[in-house]
Amino acid sequence: MSGATAVRTGRTRRARRRRIGIAALAALLVVLAAGMLMLGKTVYPIDDVVRVIIGQDVPGASFTVGTLRIPRLAAGALAGIAFGIAGSTFQTLLRNPLASPDVIGITSGASAAAVLSLVVLHWSAAATTALALAVGILTAVVIYAAARGGESTGGRLILIGIGVGAMMNAVVQFLVQRAAEWDVSVAMRWLTGSLNGVRLEDLGPLAIAAVVLVPIVMVLSRDLRALELGDASATALGVRVDRARVLLIVAAVALACFATATTGPIAFVAFLSGPIAARIVGAGGSPVIPAALVGACLVLLADLVGQFGFDTAFPVGVITGIVGAPYLIFLLIRTSRLGGSS
């Protein structure tokens, strides 16, 4: 059957492009990870880094790499993966590139909860994560409830979300000002996201969330690709639309909130990962793995630039913010030209 051969050829070609894209992103991630471990005040050669990783004692490097740089790398990569998947899931599900959890205020809500818990209440990392998750989900529910009904739910959801996000950022500023005005790095973390001072023992909740939630989202990504065609088409294709949507939203909100509770709401990583991934691997496939890789690469690259690119070290969120903001403006202009709905 020659028609089937042609279909197969096209599909294989797109699959190959996708595989090459994913491999390239994975390779970039490895290079960036190596950079994260090698670079710093003291530059260690790769073999010293490898020896530290496999557990050998290397004077100097064992502390610097093992205690400072590995946690920073792990936090950055995990947060990037979580933000990337959360963002692309939201964007695909709500069929709008503006609808990522960092644009519509969900990570700001989680951040406000985290700063309240850590800086004001002095709760533990686990309790902080739980509170961030609860407030993140609450924020999502509030935005959804406020936006639902009538025409143009999508456009209204985004506008309300941006408003809620601004409000939550004000809460963060208020709490930080009250409690930690002497500590710029704490303030920066909860306002824009930062990897400074992350310890390995803080990463437990985020690591567990990634291990549990990423496979769930991957399994559900088949349903997600049907949901992308609209609720009616997804129903016709046999997807249990409400169940799939709730599971996907909860998983994505949870990923974003766990990451936020650990590193702060690293600006625009969730927002940028999906669209960049689609450029690299092409449209049509599952967005989960490419978006996760792009998210991790973005965070690590931005952190390297922030640490070493300027005379002053900047936290990672400042750099991603500088990159993400123009794209946000571009999308807002395009959306308002198209009539603001959809």
Next chain:
Amino acid sequence: MTGSHVLEARSLSSGYSGRTVVDGVDLVLPPGRISVIVGANACGKSTLLKTLSRLIPATDGAAVLDGKAITQIPTKKLALTLGLLPQQPIAPEGIAVSDLVGRGRHPHQKMFRSWTAEDDDAVADALETTGISELADRAIDELSGGQRQRVWIAMALAQGTDVLLLDEPTTFLDLAHQVEVLDLLTDLNRSRGTTIAMVLHDINLAARYADHLFAMRDGHILASGAPQDVVTPALIDEVFGLDAEVISDPVSHTPLVIPRGRHHVSGGQSA
């Protein structure tokens, strides 16, 4: 494939937020035939189709497939028999035509079973039937409205269901493309025996292409049957509130509705 599956409505009511739009409808879609639901705007024809395809729940009565209420059939299993082309499906940006058509294979695939040769065959077959094989690798965004509608029909075909419902498949298309789409659906019905039911706006195209017409007003079915039995001046007046003559379509010999209107009516022609 044969049109052996029977989809029916049994005293079916449904609507939106407490407002009844479809009110106690009984109908049986003749298996292996083309049924068309017609009626004025807001008569409930789209809502009826949506309830038959489980997009909105019945508030009373039931949509029944082969004797079983569709709400009792697991949605994925139902998707193997009952297909639907909604009025405004959404195409993901930049997706290739054959990938989009391939999404129709969703109900045939299991969680960990990857794409198979059977899926490729189904997609190729659907592209061929709809005459868009040469567009397979194009991005959907580059296509015209008529071509896009063929892609969506191809996706529904790839799903391989014996019953296919379509909600105004000719909206937004110019007349030539409307005829093209309806011809295509007739081909499908004849070659595969697919039971087709659709909502159409244009009473004349409906009368030409339907084996069986359902005429609706205010949530009720006023008349049903073969177009030549159903389409009469009295019914057109009742359904559309339109004064019209019905003549024989010179091409298809099906009923052709000629609206009278207030202007441009020359004297001495009234029936």
